[in-house]
Amino acid sequence: MCLAIPAKVIELLPDDMARVDLDGVTKEVSLGLVEDVALGDYVIVHVGFALSKLDPEEAAITLALFAEIFESLREPVAVTP
Amino acid sequence: MKYVDEFRDGTLARNLARTIAAAVEAGRRYNLMEFCGGHTHAISRYGIADLLPEAVRLVHGPGCPVCVLPIGRIDGAIHIARKPGVILCTYGDVLRVPASKRTSLIKEKANGLDIRMVYSTLDALKLAQDNPSRMVVFFAIGFETTTPPTALAIKMAEAGGLANFLVYANHVLTPAAIQNILESPEVRELGTVPLDGFIGPSHVSTVIGTRPYEFFAEEYQKPVVIAGFEPLDVMQAILMLVRQLNTGRFVVENEFSRAVSRDGNTKAQALVAEVFELRRVFEWRGLGLVPYSALKIKETYGRFDAERHFDVPEVWVADSPACECGAILRGRRRPVDCKLFGTTCTPDEPMGSCMVSAEGACAAYWTYGRFRSMGGG
Numbered sequence: 001m002c003l004a005i006p007a008k009v010i011e012l013l014p015d016d017m018a019r020v021d022l023d024g025v026t027k028e029v030s031l032g033l034v035e036d037v038a039l040g041d042y043v044i045v046h047v048g049f050a051l052s053k054l055d056p057e058e059a060a061i062t063l064a065l066f067a068e069i070f071e072s073l074r075e076p077v078a079v080t081p
Numbered sequence: 082m083k084y085v086d087e088f089r090d091g092t093l094a095r096n097l098a099r100t101i102a103a104a105v106e107a108g109r110r111y112n113l114m115e116f117c118g119g120h121t122h123a124i125s126r127y128g129i130a131d132l133l134p135e136a137v138r139l140v141h142g143p144g145c146p147v148c149v150l151p152i153g154r155i156d157g158a159i160h161i162a163r164k165p166g167v168i169l170c171t172y173g174d175v176l177r178v179p180a181s182k183r184t185s186l187i188k189e190k191a192n193g194l195d196i197r198m199v200y201s202t203l204d205a206l207k208l209a210q211d212n213p214s215r216m217v218v219f220f221a222i223g224f225e226t227t228t229p230p231t232a233l234a235i236k237m238a239e240a241g242g243l244a245n246f247l248v249y250a251n252h253v254l255t256p257a258a259i260q261n262i263l264e265s266p267e268v269r270e271l272g273t274v275p276l277d278g279f280i281g282p283s284h285v286s287t288v289i290g291t292r293p294y295e296f297f298a299e300e301y302q303k304p305v306v307i308a309g310f311e312p313l314d315v316m317q318a319i320l321m322l323v324r325q326l327n328t329g330r331f332v333v334e335n336e337f338s339r340a341v342s343r344d345g346n347t348k349a350q351a352l353v354a355e356v357f358e359l360r361r362v363f364e365w366r367g368l369g370l371v372p373y374s375a376l377k378i379k380e381t382y383g384r385f386d387a388e389r390h391f392d393v394p395e396v397w398v399a400d401s402p403a404c405e406c407g408a409i410l411r412g413r414r415r416p417v418d419c420k421l422f423g424t425t426c427t428p429d430e431p432m433g434s435c436m437v438s439a440e441g442a443c444a445a446y447w448t449y450g451r452f453r454s455m456g457g458g
């Protein structure tokens with residue numbers, strides 16, 4: 001039940017609803033629990049409701065963190081104290 | 082797929098695994114509980130345990146919403162479904178959870194009761210609108226993630242003047258369950274369940290934020306790292322926990338910052354607070370009676386409360402003695418410790434709740450066949 005993937009908002013509909021793209025499948029979900037969601041935003045959907053918006057900057061920071069680990073493994077000398 | 086593929090990269094996963102292996106201190110054990118069933122599923126599906134050094138042991142927690150539902154509450158739902166004119170609807174996983182007397186909602190449905198599966202509370206509302214002569218009861222279950230959709234449905238039913246919609250509320254609270262585990266004798270005194278830190282839930286935290294965990298980190302001196310659902314998220318969180326433990330720190334860190342903030346979703350929280358209030362006590366499968374661990378519908382919305390409407394009996398029914406779900410949910414046992422695992426009990430014929438949903442530890446082990454932890458990790 002908790003399993004979910006980020007969905008992209010592709011159309012804003014009346015009554016706080018939106019059409020989202022979930023890996024190629026479109027679905028109507030409610031935006032009734034979130035604020036300020038715009039077209040093109042990614043949201044986390046759970047049982048038909050968007051629960052939160054994905055922050056692209058924070059996602060990039062987390063990914064950079066993984067990559068940094070990767071870099072530090074390739075160049076072990078570059079580790080700072 | 083954006084925000085998914087890049088968090089599943091195999092090369093980065095192996096590198097993260099090497100970093101974790103380099104970070105663990107010799108002779109030290111790291112017993113980390115993943116609270117959430119979604120994490121249990123991801124760990125099994127991607128074989129994360131296989132990538133970790135021996136020193137890191139993952140303990141499965143009670144965060145599978147279907148697994149913790151006690152038999153008595155399912156019996157309560159069947160009690161409601163037997164009332165004349167009722168359509169009982171609920172999320173798919175719930176239908177197969179064993180009730181007492183070897184029945185379940187799906188078996189009762191086959192016997193003629195009008196029980197239906199819905200994907201969302203909006204479907205439940207629609208069912209009520211389409212069937213004005215029937216009483217539609219939504220059997221609401223789940224943690225803080227499914228509670229706001231239930232609260233919103235009740236508000237919508239009120240706004241739309243829907244008179245044939247009721248909710249049988251079984252929503253439970255994550256912090257209360259974590260506290261129960263930390264207070265349990267196995268963890269506190271006996272030390273039979275060593276627990277050094279927590280991988281905090283993804284979706285629950287989008288709603289409640291990271292703040293509620295600060296108390297546990299501080300009070301019980303256990304680090305908590307909120308993690309996303311993808312394999313790299315889980316591994317990064319493990320690395321962050323290992324580093325905290327190495328340096329003797331115990332704070333809340335947030336690996337899932339792309340979706341979780343410290344305050345969480347305040348709009349959803351306000352809705353829940355308007356419609357629900359705390360129950361003094363609630364029974365959990367595996368944990369027993371846990372004080373202030375669940376929600377009930379407030380008096381002001383009492384006319385939507387199926388428990389008030391139908392006088393549902395509060396019964397306590399013991400689990401099947403052979404099923405180890407209770408011990409598994411407390412982190413004391415693993416699925417493979419159960420004699421019924423994979424023989425009498427399979428996802429097609431579940432004997433216990435942990436074998437029902439994909440987030441249940443038994444179902445996750447069975448589906449992905451990762452039995453490395455058989456030897457105790």
Ligand code: SF4
Pocket residue numbers: 403404405406409416419420421422423426427431432433434435436443
């Ligand atoms: S394998 Fe089945 S009977 Fe055994 S603990 Fe798991 S759910 Fe219960």
